[in-house]
Amino acid sequence: MARPSVKIKAKASAKVRRLAHGAVAPQPRTPKVGFVSLGCPKALVDSERIITKLRSEGYSIARDYDGADVVVVNTCGFLDSAKKESLDAIGEAMNGNGRVIVTGCFGVEEDRIREAHPGVLAVTGPHQYEQVVSAVHDAVPPLHDPFFDLVPPEGLRLTPRHYAYLKISEGCNNRCTFCIIPSLRGDLASRPSNHVMIEAERLVSAGVKELLVISQDTSAYGLDLKYAESPWKGSPLKARFLDLSRALGDLGAWVRMHYVYPYPHVDHVIPLMAEGKILPYLDIPFQHASPSVLKAMRRPASQEKTAERIRRWRDVCPDLAIRSTFIVGFPGETEEDFQFLLDWLKEAKINRAGCFKYEAVEGATANAIEGAVPEEVKEERWHRFMAAQKDVSSEILREKVGSTIDIIIDEVDEDGAIGRSKWDAPDIDGNVFLNGEEGLKAGDIIRGKVVEADEYDLWAERA
Incomplete structure (x- = not known):
């Protein structure tokens, strides 16, 4: 794994690779699961459900391949190019860890996966949550009974908090x-x-x-x-x-x-x-x-x-x-x-x-x-x-220049903030840049006056 927590390939692409990060520090001897999630937001939700279940059972989420007892790769199989990316991701996990469970849309082609990577521990299809959890149990059993208070009511997610x-x-x-x-x-x-x-x-x-x-x-x-x-x-x-x-x-x-x-x-x-x-x-x-x-x-x-x-x-x-x-x-x-x-x-x-x-x-x-x-x-x-x-x-x-709009803040750094308008979804659409603005945090929803525009993005000042 040993890569940024979220790796976005291209705005126009439907393929997004994410690596889960656990929010709770692992306890001694706690079994650790690495997770690589590929594909669309629907697959991302599947990944969130699986890690929520595993975390509720006492597993922690590893930050890299070396620290994981087993790695789950949630694949995409919509396009041939996505299948290739899935096979590459499985291969990377096999090289980095060696104990890999495959799930997701590409999992329906188990023979093809096992031909390329015969050492994978298990292969399951899309939204087969129980089968994935069962495969994790077989690979690295939980050390204790579930403690559901370890998991927040909304579950664990791979998206920002807001x-x-x-x-x-x-x-x-x-x-x-x-x-x-x-x-x-x-x-x-x-x-x-x-x-x-x-x-x-x-x-x-x-x-x-x-x-x-x-x-x-x-x-x-x-x-x-x-x-x-x-x-x-x-x-x-x-x-x-x-x-x-x-x-x-x-x-x-x-x-x-x-x-x-x-x-x-x-x-x-x-x-x-x-x-x-x-x-x-x-x-x-x-x-x-x-x-x-x-x-x-x-x-x-x-x-x-x-x-x-x-x-x-x-x-x-x-x-x-x-x-x-x-x-x-x-x-x-x-x-x-x-x-x-x-x-x-x-x-x-x-x-x-x-x-x-x-x-x-x-x-x-x-x-x-x-x-x-x-x-x-x-x-x-x-x-x-x-x-x-x-x-x-x-x-x-x-046509937006000069207007005042609502902006949700996604990122804040020393240069200002980056947000989105109501007309922009994360990862796939444009951004609103607020250069030099201070006192903001991710998740804030503010009013801003649009001062500049290019082909895909807006620049605004806090109103």
Whole structure:
């Protein structure tokens, strides 16, 4: 391990590697577990749950490979490049420690993992928490019975104290042709609404100022439960996107919605953003705009006139920011399709966008679609996309100069502070720099006047 506690690869990348740090000093002879977490925020939550369980059983979290009795590697298997990174991380842990347990999305390919690293102790799949804990028990048994007071009510997390990811469901019912998530994580399985709210309330009580709601399809929340009610604060609360959004908004923290599909019922959540109940921010993975490409992708809600829908949303909530991800070079994508995407990007004024070149991921049905796009064409389109998005982002941010905005502080040093606006999620979006500002600490939410902007970031002075 012997690396920084959080290693961010690139803002546009979905792959993030983190190494857990225990907050409590290890006791003599306490078994120590090293942890390496790869992949998206959903995998990060899985890692948090596993280390919370282990810590409650008396284990401590090692800071490096040498100090660990066993190392758990939570892998990502979404893209072939992510699988390679997972294999490299497993190899690094094997070289640094030699006693390794593998879990996560890539764990479904146990044969491939064991072929590359035959010495791993155990391999489990995604969100198989009990199997991971059992494998740790086999490798290094706990020395005593659990003491639950060693673990705070909100559990142990890999994020800074002032923000936390809140997973509301597992799996996905969609069958997009480029995606293998359903085969890795199964169909949609929503958590009861009161379970989500109990966790959210505990996080806020522990000092969390921002809740980042995540799942594979957040706007489909509760569909599998038939929107069943569960008791919350003396009243029934439906497992439904709108009802959950309203309840989370009552907790007094920033609430940010990720991985939302533009289904019609999302329209009813926009007024909550206009009222300030939840943040005016939607992370919507559009992936493309061309009707023919969306049809080939089998994207849900692809028939909707999304640019028109976004305009209606902004009529209700003018401050609404849209973040999205897109794929260029999908099989069959023509130059006309790609130009359609660029024109739509400018029309819809997407605030933040990430772009990926299509990868023929093993097991994805899109690989059988005719018209594979040459790699050099993918590369050229990627650069054109990023240039177009840079122009859109620059224009939007220039309009913020002179305005006064809310800013949540993430870091403070001798030069000032770095924060984020309501329109920016951690790690993937922009920053607000407050040069020379003093007396701030991480987690503060302040008012600041925007004095400068570039393509992706803002500079502000404390108001």
